[in-house]
Amino acid sequence: MKPLLEVKNLSVSFQVYSGEVQAIRDISFEVRKGEAVAIVGESGSGKSVTAQSIMRLNPSPPSWIKPGSSIKFDGMELLNLSEKEMQKVRGNKIGMIFQDPMTSLNPTLTVGDQIMEGLIKHQGVSKGKARERAIEMLNLVGIPNPASRLKQYAHQFSGGMRQRVMIAIALACNPSLLIADEPTTALDVTIQAQIMRVMKDLQNKLDTSIILITHDLGVVADVCDRVIVMYAGKIVEQGTKWEIFKNPQHPYTKGLLRSLPRLDQKKDEPLIPIFGTPPDLIKPPAGCSFCARCDEAMEVCVANSPDLVDIEGSESQRAACWLLHPYAKGEVPV
Ligand code: SF4
Numbered sequence: 001m002k003p004l005l006e007v008k009n010l011s012v013s014f015q016v017y018s019g020e021v022q023a024i025r026d027i028s029f030e031v032r033k034g035e036a037v038a039i040v041g042e043s044g045s046g047k048s049v050t051a052q053s054i055m056r057l058n059p060s061p062p063s064w065i066k067p068g069s070s071i072k073f074d075g076m077e078l079l080n081l082s083e084k085e086m087q088k089v090r091g092n093k094i095g096m097i098f099q100d101p102m103t104s105l106n107p108t109l110t111v112g113d114q115i116m117e118g119l120i121k122h123q124g125v126s127k128g129k130a131r132e133r134a135i136e137m138l139n140l141v142g143i144p145n146p147a148s149r150l151k152q153y154a155h156q157f158s159g160g161m162r163q164r165v166m167i168a169i170a171l172a173c174n175p176s177l178l179i180a181d182e183p184t185t186a187l188d189v190t191i192q193a194q195i196m197r198v199m200k201d202l203q204n205k206l207d208t209s210i211i212l213i214t215h216d217l218g219v220v221a222d223v224c225d226r227v228i229v230m231y232a233g234k235i236v237e238q239g240t241k242w243e244i245f246k247n248p249q250h251p252y253t254k255g256l257l258r259s260l261p262r263l264d265q266k267k268d269e270p271l272i273p274i275f276g277t278p279p280d281l282i283k284p285p286a287g288c289s290f291c292a293r294c295d296e297a298m299e300v301c302v303a304n305s306p307d308l309v310d311i312e313g314s315e316s317q318r319a320a321c322w323l324l325h326p327y328a329k330g331e332v333p334v
Pocket residue numbers: 250251252288289290291292294295296297298301306320321322323
């Protein structure tokens with residue numbers, strides 16, 4: 001089956017006062033129809049820039065998508081579309097939800113009007129039909145008394161309810177892809193779990209593909225089929241959720257997992273954070289970007305950047321680490 005979304009050799013930079021920040025450096029990945037993929041990494045790893053590039057929402061200038069990059073959605077090269085054509089894709093074919101529902105919702109419009117807006121604009125449906133659909137959507141995301149809630153404003157909803165409204169808006173036009181950028185980061189843990197459930201249920205019901213962007217590997221387990229781990233603007237590992245959780249290969253992925261609380265955690269067993277900070281992307285290291293923080297770094301890692309290699313015995317797992325390259329075997333840690 002052809003992938004719904006095909007990102008190939010995507011590189012994105014930002015111009016800042018002190019130089020060019022290479023925010024994304026040659027990443028490639030796919031999302032298939034009906035699949036939920038998580039993009040995980042620390043802040044600054046390039047996750048949000050990836051999402052914004054797919055939506056063509058990166059401010060340009062100061063940012064630009066480099067020549068040779070390709071983002072194909074449903075067979076269509078998004079990077080060749082005019083802004084007008086892109087507006088028909090946004091909200092209609094690709095929906096997006098952001099971290100902070102308070103700033104993404106319009107405080108001066110009722111929630112109903114905001115759900116109906118896209119339907120009327122993109123799909124040309126009547127006001128009556130749009131209202132029916134808005135009620136149906138609020139119902140689907142689990143908001144009680146949808147008909148009366150429709151007339152209310154964002155400030156009349158709690159944080160969790162506002163994020164449900166955002167999901168209703170994003171999915172009202174039945175897009176084939178939903179991009180959720182840290183959708184639960186601003187919410188407390190129980191509400192986070194509820195919102196993730198809502199997203200998963202809707203994905204099953206509507207067969208929407210999802211890209212879930214998060215810094216927290218812990219939230220992806222329930223929702224996602226596949227995980228992409230980003231570090232310093234590159235993909236360092238990808239695989240099915242189970243491959244990543246049960247058999248991580250990249251030292252950074254292993255570090256992320258060690259820093260997560262576990263169910264079988266002993267009371268006094270500490271979580272181990274990943275020490276250090278990511279490299280400066282104005283002058284990214286010539287070798288492995290994780291080198292300065294990696295306990296297993298070898299001489300080869302310093303000057304040479306490892307490519308992604310297939311993990312033996314898996315059809316989907318790949319990681320970019322010299323430990324996995326046969327000819328680097330025998331190297332000693334530095
Ligand atoms: Fe560590 Fe080297 Fe692997 Fe990078 S390539 S993660 S420095 S072992």
